Amino acid sequence: MSISLERLRRCSIAVDLGASRTRVYLKRTGVIVDEPTVAAVNTRTGGLIAVGTLAERMTGRTPAHIRVVRPVSGGTVIDIAMAQRMLRLLVGNKLRRAWRRRPLMSAAVCVPHDADPLAQRAAMETLTGVGARRVELVDTLIAAAVGCGLPVERPEATMIAVCGAATTQVAVLSLGSIVAAERVPVGGDTVEHVLVQHLRNEHALILPSQAVRPLHQALSGEGAVGHDTEVHGRDVATGLARSVRVDVESLRTALRTPLTGLLDSIGTVLRRCPPDLVADLADRGIMLAGGSALLPGLDSMLREATGMPLNIADRPGVCAVEGLGAMLDGKVQPMMLEAIVS
């Protein structure tokens, strides 16, 4: 995927349509939307009831005629019409005003590193459907690296892992390009799934989706071996509300298996890089971006397993859209400009 910074500078908005959250950056303004990629639909009338945070709160609490849907899965728009309707509502008046000023707006969109032509087309159609005349596709890894402030233009290696909800993308960059990259289906959703399964299998407890985040907090606790936490859910057999005390260490053990996939992808990317670049990384280490970079203990686990320094981006969730926004605003260094324009 080639990027023309010249063309990006002509774009008015930058969009990151993630499996978990949708972020929109308005040129020279900043991030104007950061909401869950969720829509609630009335199946009787086909009408949209809510989008974003409000729709996400309805998850698991709706009557039969209301369905909560996620139009993006694994970084790919799977329901273009729904994604367009959601985007229109999320951006609302702010974008409509900008649209009126510049009706033939161009938009830049992040797409996963190895997005196939169908996924690229779906992202383009989503944006053209909400009024963009031209759509520029940008590799999420480059956008996130710029957003984290990594010196991607230099002839030295930088390594980034963008840990999203559905997938994690890992790459080594040098001279404004990706030297090696890998995408694995491990992210925040995987962690959530493992926690839910663990409680079901070990404690016969069905965990409501809203109860997962408090478990993250318990996992981030002092890390002391042996401490436990109270979890509320529904008994698998009786269907009644029940609380159990869960050993936090057993949750950490359950999470080790999916996180091994992430570790393997780092190894694969490093093996594909020339030794000189790998040597650069010994000091510089890995930058973690994406919302799941905040998963408790992920950084220490990777630090321990790789022996490399680990840094978490300041605002890991919005790195990609902010990096894209920096390109739109022309904040990217001229030298970097030459390196990335292809």
Ligand SMILES: Nc1ncnc2c1ncn2[C@@H]1O[C@H](COP(=O)(O)OP(=O)(O)OP(=O)(O)O)[C@@H](O)[C@H]1O
């Ligand atoms: N403080 C936190 N602690 C643990 N996990 C978190 C935290 N904040 C966000 N997450 C997780 O981060 C994930 C969302 O990350 P992000 O917004 O980068 O995903 P996305 O870009 O929508 O997904 P994808 O890149 O897979 O399309 C969710 O799975 C969420 O549970």
